[in-house]
Amino acid sequence: MKLMSKQVILTGIRANNDLTIGNYFGAILPMIDMATTRAEEFQVNLFVPDLHSFTTPINHRELQSAIWNNLRIFVAAGLPLDQPDIHIYRQSYIPAHSEMTWIIDCFVGMGELGRMTQFKEKSYKEDESKSGEDRVRVGLFNYPVLMAADILLYNATYVPVGDDQTQHLEFTRDIAERLNNKFDQELFTIPKPVKEQHEFFGKDQGLRIKDLQDPTKKMSKSDESGKGVIFLNDSPELAAKKVMSATTDSVGQVNLDWENQPGISNLLQILALFQHRSIEEVASEWQGNTQYGEFKKTVADAVKGFLVDLQDKLAQVDDSAVKTKLEASEAAMDKVAGETLLKTQKAVGLR
Numbered sequence: 001m002k003l004m005s006k007q008v009i010l011t012g013i014r015a016n017n018d019l020t021i022g023n024y025f026g027a028i029l030p031m032i033d034m035a036t037t038r039a040e041e042f043q044v045n046l047f048v049p050d051l052h053s054f055t056t057p058i059n060h061r062e063l064q065s066a067i068w069n070n071l072r073i074f075v076a077a078g079l080p081l082d083q084p085d086i087h088i089y090r091q092s093y094i095p096a097h098s099e100m101t102w103i104i105d106c107f108v109g110m111g112e113l114g115r116m117t118q119f120k121e122k123s124y125k126e127d128e129s130k131s132g133e134d135r136v137r138v139g140l141f142n143y144p145v146l147m148a149a150d151i152l153l154y155n156a157t158y159v160p161v162g163d164d165q166t167q168h169l170e171f172t173r174d175i176a177e178r179l180n181n182k183f184d185q186e187l188f189t190i191p192k193p194v195k196e197q198h199e200f201f202g203k204d205q206g207l208r209i210k211d212l213q214d215p216t217k218k219m220s221k222s223d224e225s226g227k228g229v230i231f232l233n234d235s236p237e238l239a240a241k242k243v244m245s246a247t248t249d250s251v252g253q254v255n256l257d258w259e260n261q262p263g264i265s266n267l268l269q270i271l272a273l274f275q276h277r278s279i280e281e282v283a284s285e286w287q288g289n290t291q292y293g294e295f296k297k298t299v300a301d302a303v304k305g306f307l308v309d310l311q312d313k314l315a316q317v318d319d320s321a322v323k324t325k326l327e328a329s330e331a332a333m334d335k336v337a338g339e340t341l342l343k344t345q346k347a348v349g350l351r
């Protein structure tokens with residue numbers, strides 16, 4: 001039972017077709033680094049929550065390509081495919097996720113789910129959506145239950161999630177405790193509380209990449225023009241142009257000052273990431289420089305170099321190796337999840 005001997009770190013990364021450099025440096029890279037460094041001591045489960053993908057409307061024809069595109073990006077970002085304690089799998093390939101969701105559903109109140117901030121925010125948006133659909137999906141309402149199943153099936157203790165997901169993690173702890181008490185046995189491992197998660201993973205470093213056109217808001221794919229956003233699949237030339245036309249200020253000299261010079265500070269941040277240095281270090285090198293053009297050119301070249309390199313690595317990813325890894329992980333994880341499901345089915349009287 002080698003699989004059960006190590007504590008489990010687990011996280012799901014939603015498939016998304018237009019990832020930005022913000023996603024890359026803020027989420028993907030730290031996650032891959034975490035997986036690589038922790039896999040000695042822990043079992044690391046990184047999965048694609050594909051069943052969560054259409055809790056809000058998507059283009060279903062693009063889902064497969066989004067899933068594969070993301071898996072390739074993970075590999076290009078350094079995810080090892082030959083590390084036996086890192087498991088990469090697709091949620092929908094392991095039926096226990098859906099089955100466990102149903103069972104948990106029968107022990108959760110509508111009120112609990114209705115209070116979830118993500119549900120309130122997203123259902124509000126859906127209501128006024130341009131999609132012409134006036135229904136808020138039950139799947140969106142039920143999102144946290146599927147997420148709890150994702151975590152509890154593998155007895156995960158550490159679950160790195162962003163601030164927007166901590167409420168769902170607390171919910172997972174509640175429901176695990178509730179069922180353990182109700183059935184008077186340790187059906188589920190209770191994940192560590194959010195505070196301990198932060199201590200373990202280090203509170204996120206507050207990385208903020210801002211929109212190049214409007215540096216007061218976050219760089220996000222939902223930006224309509226795309227001019228302020230660098231996508232991982234932008235051509236390196238286009239990305240360099242976007243940097244050259246980034247909004248700056250009339251101060252006229254480079255300073256790290258998010259308040260008064262958000263555009264310049266953002267470019268310093270971006271440069272620091274691409275040069276693998278701290279923002280303070282990069283800022284002190286450019287501090288006081290009055291040549292915004294020269295500064296931007298340096299950032300643009302760094303962005304270009306990064307994209308050339310990443311896209312080159314992406315082109316070299318061996319899909320069949322990824323598929324082999326996925327299938328091996330899915331078979332192994334199906335066993336683990338199946339055991340937890342069976343235990344639960346017995347507890348509730350289904351077996």
Ligand code: TRP
Nearest residue numbers: 010011012013014049147150159
């Ligand atoms: N809800 C997470 C997000 O949007 C993705 C996710 C699904 C997840 N299931 C999970 C994360 C289980 C951690 C554990 O980011």
